[in-house]
Amino acid sequence: MRLGDSVDDYCSRCKRTTDHAVVAMAGEEVQKVLCRTCNYEHKYRHNKTGRKELTKEEAFQKVLASVTGQLGGTSPEAPKKKKRGG
Template identity: 50%
Template sequence: MRKLRLGDDVDDHCVKCKRITNHVIVSLVDERPAKVRCRSCYHEHDYLQGVAPPPRRRMQSPKDA
């Protein structure tokens, strides 16, 4: 596998689109992607390595007694 560079395309989970989309690498740390920009919505976020974050748990409202 070749080394990744700034501007290269990678697949990642977009937190705004909520799906796997093409992303452009905008930041590298130790030759690994740190930040990416979604090519669909242009949202910039940390590189998630294609793994979706766990779903948020909703707080239940207190029930009236």
């Protein structure tokens, strides 16, 4: 990635992901981008809209499913009595 390169990012003016040009960098990290659609310069958002917060809940649901699955699948072994005979 270099200055002037094209990068997809979310533009708060366009309210959508648009084509951007890199205008500022710090090392390998893109710092600022310029929207090619409306020429709005802003911080690089790594194409994140801030609407992905399901990861934690998904993880929780997975744990919950495993726990409830264990409880539902319990089959206690009945103690077998040894038959004495013969």
